[in-house]
Amino acid sequence: MPISTNNPSRKSWLDVPENSDFPIQNIPFGVFLTKDDVITIGTRIGNYAIDLGALQQLNYFEGIELTDDMFMQDTLNDFISDGKKTWRLVRNRIGDIFDSENPLLRDNDKHKDIIIFNIEDVEMQLPVLIGDYTDFYSSKEHATNVGKMFRDPENALLPNWLHIPVGYHGRSSTIVPSGIPVHRPMGQTLPNGETEPVFGSSRLVDFELETAFITTDANVMGENIPVGEAEDYIFGMVLLNDWSARDMQKWEYVPLGPFLAKNFATSISPWIVTMDALEPFRVKGPNQEPKPLPYLQQKGKNAFDIHLEVYIGTENSKEPNLVSKSNFKYMYWSMAQQLAHHTSNGCRVNSGDMMGSGTISGPTPDSFGSMLELTWGGKNPIKLNDGTERKFINDNDTVIMKGYCKNSSVRIGFGEVSSKLLPPFNRK
Amino acid sequence: MPISTNNPSRKSWLDVPENSDFPIQNIPFGVFLTKDDVITIGTRIGNYAIDLGALQQLNYFEGIELTDDMFMQDTLNDFISDGKKTWRLVRNRIGDIFDSENPLLRDNDKHKDIIIFNIEDVEMQLPVLIGDYTDFYSSKEHATNVGKMFRDPENALLPNWLHIPVGYHGRSSTIVPSGIPVHRPMGQTLPNGETEPVFGSSRLVDFELETAFITTDANVMGENIPVGEAEDYIFGMVLLNDWSARDMQKWEYVPLGPFLAKNFATSISPWIVTMDALEPFRVKGPNQEPKPLPYLQQKGKNAFDIHLEVYIGTENSKEPNLVSKSNFKYMYWSMAQQLAHHTSNGCRVNSGDMMGSGTISGPTPDSFGSMLELTWGGKNPIKLNDGTERKFINDNDTVIMKGYCKNSSVRIGFGEVSSKLLPPFNRK
Numbered sequence A, B: 001m002p003i004s005t006n007n008p009s010r011k012s013w014l015d016v017p018e019n020s021d022f023p024i025q026n027i028p029f030g031v032f033l034t035k036d037d038v039i040t041i042g043t044r045i046g047n048y049a050i051d052l053g054a055l056q057q058l059n060y061f062e063g064i065e066l067t068d069d070m071f072m073q074d075t076l077n078d079f080i081s082d083g084k085k086t087w088r089l090v091r092n093r094i095g096d097i098f099d100s101e102n103p104l105l106r107d108n109d110k111h112k113d114i115i116i117f118n119i120e121d122v123e124m125q126l127p128v129l130i131g132d133y134t135d136f137y138s139s140k141e142h143a144t145n146v147g148k149m150f151r152d153p154e155n156a157l158l159p160n161w162l163h164i165p166v167g168y169h170g171r172s173s174t175i176v177p178s179g180i181p182v183h184r185p186m187g188q189t190l191p192n193g194e195t196e197p198v199f200g201s202s203r204l205v206d207f208e209l210e211t212a213f214i215t216t217d218a219n220v221m222g223e224n225i226p227v228g229e230a231e232d233y234i235f236g237m238v239l240l241n242d243w244s245a246r247d248m249q250k251w252e253y254v255p256l257g258p259f260l261a262k263n264f265a266t267s268i269s270p271w272i273v274t275m276d277a278l279e280p281f282r283v284k285g286p287n288q289e290p291k292p293l294p295y296l297q298q299k300g301k302n303a304f305d306i307h308l309e310v311y312i313g314t315e316n317s318k319e320p321n322l323v324s325k326s327n328f329k330y331m332y333w334s335m336a337q338q339l340a341h342h343t344s345n346g347c348r349v350n351s352g353d354m355m356g357s358g359t360i361s362g363p364t365p366d367s368f369g370s371m372l373e374l375t376w377g378g379k380n381p382i383k384l385n386d387g388t389e390r391k392f393i394n395d396n397d398t399v400i401m402k403g404y405c406k407n408s409s410v411r412i413g414f415g416e417v418s419s420k421l422l423p424p425f426n427r428k
Helices: A052-057 A076-082 A086-095 A109-115 A140-150 A246-252 A274-283 A335-343 B053-056 B077-081 B084-097 B109-115 B139-151 B246-252 B277-281 B335-343
Strands: A029-033 A041-046 A048-051 A117-120 A133-136 A167-169 A176-179 A187-191 A198-201 A209-215 A234-241 A266-268 A307-313 A321-326 A354-356 A396-407 A412-424 B030-033 B039-045 B048-051 B116-118 B135-136 B167-169 B175-177 B187-191 B198-201 B209-215 B236-241 B266-268 B306-315 B321-327 B355-357 B398-406 B411-422
Touching: A029 A412, A041 A266, A041 B167, A041 B335, A048 A052, A048 B355, A052 A109, A086 B198, A117 A307, A167 A335, A167 B167, A187 A246, A198 B198, A198 B277, A209 A307, A209 A335, A209 B335, A234 A274, A234 A335, A234 A412, A266 A412, A274 A396, A274 A412, A335 A354, A335 B135, B039 B053, B039 B139, B048 B053, B053 B084, B084 B277, B109 B116, B167 B335, B187 B246, B209 B306, B236 B277, B236 B398, B236 B411, B266 B411, B277 B398, B277 B411, B335 B355
Parallel strands: A133 A354, A176 A266, B135 B355, B175 B266
Antiparallel strands: A029 A041, A041 A048, A048 A117, A133 A167, A187 A198, A209 A234, A209 A354, A234 A266, A307 A321, A307 A396, A396 A412, B030 B039, B039 B048, B048 B116, B135 B167, B187 B198, B209 B236, B209 B355, B236 B266, B306 B321, B306 B398, B398 B411
16 A cells, blocks of 8 residues: 655645645644534644544545544544554545645535634644553663763663663653643652652753654554564654653662652653654664664664754743754664564553653764753753753743654654643642 | 441341352442343352442432443443542442342342342453553562562662652553463563573563552642542552563663563452451551651551462362462551552542552561562472472462451451463464
């Protein structure tokens, strides 16, 4: 089945601003709430949100086997469950409907009124009900930086790191879409030089620049997904800010890993960009030495060239400050390797499960994916354009992450995940 | 509102065998499938499964505010979401309906035919859709045993352990009810004395004796649940076998905690015993020294006297072998402290979330809650009644955990969580 939607010469009859993340070659999937309080599954072209529930009701998906209410739902889980063939048929059909040469909807003002919204008039929701959320730790640069700071600079990587896409389970209940503010957490910390912990608001709140992929039903319990098939079970990707409270993390994480230092909030971008849309941006990943065990060996281009940027907006800054430029292609372990490893023990993966990359740090200091690394543990504060400086994130700062792929003919982007850090919630 | 159902002198018109876990004073909640392929919410008295959906349709819950299909669902999440007042009204009503003095249903054979099933004729399901699963590590004896074996015998407890109910996130997608067999997992391990890992089936599969509690919607994101209110958000408890692959765990768990060594399977008992039913069995918990920080300080009896037993059945053993006798009252951190800590950073807790206790080891070697501890890392194998011995769990062994409370007038039990360990699944 060809991915007709990726044809770079295609134009839409909907206006797409220059440098938009959402040309007709993207066709991401999301869920939004309209001003009339209707929740629906949708896509986006340019600055228009398109109601796929309405498109379906008006028969624009005729000929594609879909349950009657496939897009009149408040999550994408059922659609994702239908599998890659259906994803591609629907995405190609949407491309056809909005092709500048196709008069069917273009010339039907009544239908357009029902189907198309200005993006400012809708409120983006979480795109999926996330059953299980896993977070990996797959950037060698990040793991090395953390190892240098907190463990042994001479042996920064732990012995298992080059053999295992190390990961752990996160909390689904606190994953929120872009735009939802997050409260600075309270928690236990051990002040430097003390032996007794204290309870109070975290002093070291940080972001972590990540992406995440969303899976379809991959297997039954006990069964593994071979690395060569794993990509078939990945629906698409989002940007992810893995909010972290460094002082709480330091005190709690031995021996069972991060818990309250992470689970107060995780923010994601609301549009899932499909793997089909990202296909033109495949590149070779880093060389893996030592060679992984056979169940993790993968051939061909298994990385994606996705530019990533982090900005901090402050109350007095006119423009958000660019603080990091990284790229998804730096990831040591691929998404396919992560999913093959995750299921190598028979762990069941369901539609709507989300798997984070781990902090994506590049090789240079301006490409690190967290304040911890950018300021090297607070030693080198970052100067901002309002005259202030930051070691970590202050109350009322807004952290914005952007991501996009670009070649000479097309730009495919994620939009952004933007969230403001509020002071602690009033305690009960 | 009185808990009338706990009156120990009450009898049911349904036959309850001596020493049954399910007298009329219990009234647990679960979900079962009938022979006619109907899934319903139910309770159990003696060896009878009672269809609460049918009871509701036949108007037995008249006067209690419930949505029309409250019990005609395949999970208890909505019922649990209705809160403690509703739980108590419904449980008291069920007690009244089955009271030996009440002729209403007792003398209506037509209704009894619709409502009551032999327990052998139903298939128990998972009682809740578990959004997030957290596992704590709250037995001081267990943490000390593990610390002695793997770290420093002189400083077995890590510095944070006496200050924090240490916990981590588990995997919801692989939680299964009693009766579902589990496959021995495949995974990476580092053979003793080697520097290169290998991939193969785990050689050290273990059980962990735990209980778990199930929550209702507790808070909005950012809000905490004070320790004094936390019990109001706990619906009830189950038994839990936290299957563990010790060799995989050892290689993978630093620095982010256990992952594939645990997430291949977690087995639970299918009936949720309510906190109301457990109320008569409150006891004082262990003395906490040093005194916890104020947000974790709790008054009164915050532990429960629940006897716990683990049995191993083998292919050739006529009777399962009792290998451990422990008790929930040994837990250092209470469920209220766990929930208060979990939400102290504003982490949202939903209806149907599950929180495991961590392995419940008692003070004596015959009360340890895992083979790791019972055989002290495999050094002291356990002799079984079929003439074989075990360091860990063999293929085709069945691990059975039982739990009950007992005083001079009543026994309230959990039934069991029983699961067979099968050889590894054929790999793809």
